[in-house]
Amino acid sequence: MSTIPLDTLVIPAVILVTITAAGMLITQSATWIVTLLAMQYVGVFILVGEQWPLSMALSKLVAGWIAALVIGWIIFTSPQVNIDPDTEQSQVKVRSGVSLIYGNTISAVLFRLLAAILVGFTMVSASPNIIRWITDISIVTALGGMMLIGLGLLQLGLSNQPLRVVIGLLTVLSGFEILYSAVEISALVAGLLTAVTMSLAVIGAYFVLLPGLEETQ
Amino acid sequence: MSTPLIWIILPGLLVILLFVLRRREQLVIAIGIGFSLLLAGIAWLDPFGEAIKLGPLTITLSDSLSVLGRRFVLESNKAPILVLIYAGLAFWFGGAYIARTGRLFVPVGLLIASLMTAALAVEPFLYASLLIEMAAIAAITIFSIPGKPINRGALRFLIIQTLSMPFILLTGWLLTGVEASPGDSAIALQATLSMALGFALLLWIFPFHTWMPMTVQVVNQYVVAFVFYMLPLIITLFGLGFLDRFAWLRTQEGVYTALQMSGLLMVLAGGIGAAYQSHLGRMLAFAMMLEIGITLLTIGTPGSEPGTYPLIGVFFASLLPRGLGLGIWALALIVISGIDTRAEKYSISLDLSNLRGSGLRLPIACSALILAQMSIAGFPLLAGFPVRLPVWQGLANYSIVLTLGALLGSAGLLIATLRTLIVFVGDSEDRQWVSKENWSQRILLMIGVVGLFLIGIFPQIILPQLARMASVFVNLSP
Numbered sequence: 230m231s232t233i234p235l236d237t238l239v240i241p242a243v244i245l246v247t248i249t250a251a252g253m254l255i256t257q258s259a260t261w262i263v264t265l266l267a268m269q270y271v272g273v274f275i276l277v278g279e280q281w282p283l284s285m286a287l288s289k290l291v292a293g294w295i296a297a298l299v300i301g302w303i304i305f306t307s308p309q310v311n312i313d314p315d316t317e318q319s320q321v322k323v324r325s326g327v328s329l330i331y332g333n334t335i336s337a338v339l340f341r342l343l344a345a346i347l348v349g350f351t352m353v354s355a356s357p358n359i360i361r362w363i364t365d366i367s368i369v370t371a372l373g374g375m376m377l378i379g380l381g382l383l384q385l386g387l388s389n390q391p392l393r394v395v396i397g398l399l400t401v402l403s404g405f406e407i408l409y410s411a412v413e414i415s416a417l418v419a420g421l422l423t424a425v426t427m428s429l430a431v432i433g434a435y436f437v438l439l440p441g442l443e444e445t446q
Numbered sequence: 447m448s449t450p451l452i453w454i455i456l457p458g459l460l461v462i463l464l465f466v467l468r469r470r471e472q473l474v475i476a477i478g479i480g481f482s483l484l485l486a487g488i489a490w491l492d493p494f495g496e497a498i499k500l501g502p503l504t505i506t507l508s509d510s511l512s513v514l515g516r517r518f519v520l521e522s523n524k525a526p527i528l529v530l531i532y533a534g535l536a537f538w539f540g541g542a543y544i545a546r547t548g549r550l551f552v553p554v555g556l557l558i559a560s561l562m563t564a565a566l567a568v569e570p571f572l573y574a575s576l577l578i579e580m581a582a583i584a585a586i587t588i589f590s591i592p593g594k595p596i597n598r599g600a601l602r603f604l605i606i607q608t609l610s611m612p613f614i615l616l617t618g619w620l621l622t623g624v625e626a627s628p629g630d631s632a633i634a635l636q637a638t639l640s641m642a643l644g645f646a647l648l649l650w651i652f653p654f655h656t657w658m659p660m661t662v663q664v665v666n667q668y669v670v671a672f673v674f675y676m677l678p679l680i681i682t683l684f685g686l687g688f689l690d691r692f693a694w695l696r697t698q699e700g701v702y703t704a705l706q707m708s709g710l711l712m713v714l715a716g717g718i719g720a721a722y723q724s725h726l727g728r729m730l731a732f733a734m735m736l737e738i739g740i741t742l743l744t745i746g747t748p749g750s751e752p753g754t755y756p757l758i759g760v761f762f763a764s765l766l767p768r769g770l771g772l773g774i775w776a777l778a779l780i781v782i783s784g785i786d787t788r789a790e791k792y793s794i795s796l797d798l799s800n801l802r803g804s805g806l807r808l809p810i811a812c813s814a815l816i817l818a819q820m821s822i823a824g825f826p827l828l829a830g831f832p833v834r835l836p837v838w839q840g841l842a843n844y845s846i847v848l849t850l851g852a853l854l855g856s857a858g859l860l861i862a863t864l865r866t867l868i869v870f871v872g873d874s875e876d877r878q879w880v881s882k883e884n885w886s887q888r889i890l891l892m893i894g895v896v897g898l899f900l901i902g903i904f905p906q907i908i909l910p911q912l913a914r915m916a917s918v919f920v921n922l923s924p
Contacts, residue, residue, distance in 0.1 A: 362636070385605055391596050398604070401608070402608070405612040409616070409619075415514075417513060417568075418573060418576070420514050421577070439590050440594060
C-alpha cells in the first residue's frame with residue numbers, strides 16, 4: 230500500500246485539528262469559523278493520508294475545502310441586516326440567516342474553553358482503548374480522530390444554531406473518517422463520504438438562505 | 447443496460463429535470479406519478495436478466511452496475527421491493543397537489559426513492575448507511591419552510607441520522623472480525639452493541655424520537671408522513687438484511703430480546719404519548735412511534751427454532767395499511783388546518799382546543815382522520831386490523847407482557863381517537879352541517895376511506911401477496 234510520507238507531520242496535524250475544532254467552538258466570528266474549518270481539513274488530510282493512498286486522502290482535503298468554500302461563500306454573500314434600527318454601529322449588523330453568537334460575556338467564552346479542555350482530557354484518556362479496538366491505527370492518529378469527534382459532539386450539544394450544527398456534524402464526521410481510514414480502504418466509501426461532507430455543507434448553506442427565500446419557492 | 451441504471455440512475459436524472467420544472471407544479475406531480483408507476487410496473491413484470499426486444503433492438507438487462515470498484519446489484523428477488531417503493535411513491539405523489547406539499551416534494555421524493563433503492567442495491571450492503579444519510583439530508587429540504595429559519599426538529603433529525611452512520615459502518619468492519627474468528631465473544635458483543643446503537647438512531651427509537659413530534663407540529667404533515675413511511679421502510683429492510691446475512695447474529699437470543707424491549711418501549715411511548723397529546727400533528731408522530739414499535743415486535747417474535755422469524759411476512763403485509771393510514775391522516779390534517787385554501791396558510795391550529803365542532807364544518811376530513819387513527823390502532827373492519835391480529839396472536843403465544851404492552855399501545859391511540867372524536871362533534875357556535883372540503887379533497891379522502899374498509903373487510907385480496915415479499919430474505923422466511 231502506497232501511503233503519503235507525511236508521518237512526521239502526524240503530531241502537528243493532531244495539534245492542528247484540536248486547535249481548529251476548539252477554535253470553532255469558541256469563536257463567534259464567521260470569518261474565523263470558515264478559516265478554521267478549511268485548516269481543519271488539512272489536518273484531516275494528513276491523518277487520513279497515514280492510512281490511505283494520496284489520491285484518496287486528497288479527496289478529503291478537496292471535499293473539506295469545497296465545504297468550507299460553500300459555507301463561506303453563502304455567509305459572505307448574504308445581505309447584511311441591521312438588527313438594531315436605532316444605531317448604525319457595525320456590530321449590530323448581522324448577515325441574514327447567519328447566527329453564530331452565543332453570548333457576549335467572558336464567562337460564556339470561558340465556559341466553552343473549559344468544556345473543550347475537559348473533552349480533550351477525556352479523549353486523551355479514551356484513545357488507548359481505541360487502539361486496542363482498532364489495532365491498525367497509531368495512538369496519535371486515534372487521538373486526532375477522537376479529538377474531532379469529542380469537540381464536534383460538544384459543538385452539537387452546546388448550540389442549536391443551524392450553522393453551528395452543520396459545523397459540528399462535519400467535525401464529528403472528520404473524526405470518524407480518520408478512525409475509519411484505518412479499517413477500510415475503498416474508493417466507493419471515500420466517494421460517498423465526500424458526497425456526504427459536501428451535502429452537509431450545501432444543506433448548511435441552505436439553512437443560511439432559508440429565511441430569505443420567498444414562501445412560494 | 448442494467449437494472450440499477452433503470453431504478454437508481456434514471457430517477458436520479460429525472461430529479462434534475464423535475465427540479466428545473468418545479469414551478470409547473472401539476473406537471474411535475476403528473477410526471478412524478480407516471481414515472482413512479484412505470485418503474486413499479488417494469489419491476490412487476492420482472493424482466494431481470496432477460497433479453498427485451500424493441501423492434502430491431504435487443505436489450506439485455508444485466509443485474510449489476512460497477513461504481514468505483516464496488517457493485518450495485520438489483521436481482522430478480524428484489525423486484526417485489528422495487529414495486530413496493532415505486533408504487534408507494536406514486537401513492538404519496540397522488541396526494542401531493544391537494545396536500546400543498548411545496549414544489550420540492552416530488553423531486554426530493556424521487557431522489558429519496560432513488561437513494562433508498564441504491565441503499566438496497568449496494569454491495570457490500572453496509573455502505574447503505576451512507577446512502578441513507580444522503581436521503582436524510584435530502585429530506586431536510588422538504589422539512590424546511592421558505593421564509594422561516596429551519597425548525598429545531600429537522601435539525602435534530604439531521605443530527606440523529608448523521609450520527610447513526612458511523613456506528614453502522616463500524617459494525618460492518620466488526621462483523622468481518624466476527625466472521626474471521628467466530629469464537630471471539632468480545633468482538634461479537636462490540637458488533638452487536640454498535641449495530642444496536644446505529645439502528646436505534648436510524649429508526650428513531652426512544653429517546654431519539656424527539657424530532658418527530660417537534661417537526662410534525664410545524665412542517666406540512668403530509669411531507670412528514672411521507673418521510674415517516676419511506677425511511678423506516680428501507681431502514682427496516684436494511685436491518686433485516688443484517689439478520690439474513692449473518693447466521694450468528696440471527697440465532698443470538700439477545701437480538702430477539704433487544705427487538706422486543708425496544709419494540710415494547712416504542713409501543714408504550716407511542717400509545718401513551720398519543721393519548722396525552724392535544725395536537726393532532728403530534729398525535730400522528732406518536733402513532734408512527736407505535737407503528738415502529740409494532741414492527742420491532744413483529745420481527746422480534748421468535749419461532750419454535752432459534753434464528754426463525756415467523757412474523758416477518760406480517761411486516762410486509764402491514765406496509766399497505768400503514769401507508770394508507772398515514773396518508774389519509776396527514777391529508778385530513780392538511781384539509782382541517784386550512785393549508786389547502788391558499789387564502790391563509792395554517793389558518794387553523796391543529797390543537798384540539800381550536801377544533802371544537804370541526805366535524806360539522808369538515809365532516810369528510812374529520813371522519814377520514816378518525817378512521818385513519820382507528821386503523822393504525824388496529825380497530826376491527828379497518829385495514830390495520832388484519833395485520834395487527836397475527837402480531838397480537840404471535841406475541842400471546844410467547845409473552846403475556848409483550849402482548850399487554852402492544853395492546854396498551856393500541857388502546858392509547860384509541861383513547862386519542864376518542865378524544866379527537868369528542869372534540870370534532872363537540873358543541874360549537876356554528877351548528878349547521880356544511881361540507882367545506884372541495885371536491886378533489888372529498889374524492890381523495892373518500893377513496894382512501896374506501897381503501898381502509900376494503901383492506902379491512904377483504905384482506906385476503908392483497909395482503910397475502912405482500913406477505914410473500916418476505917421470501918426476499920431467504921434465511922428469515924418461515
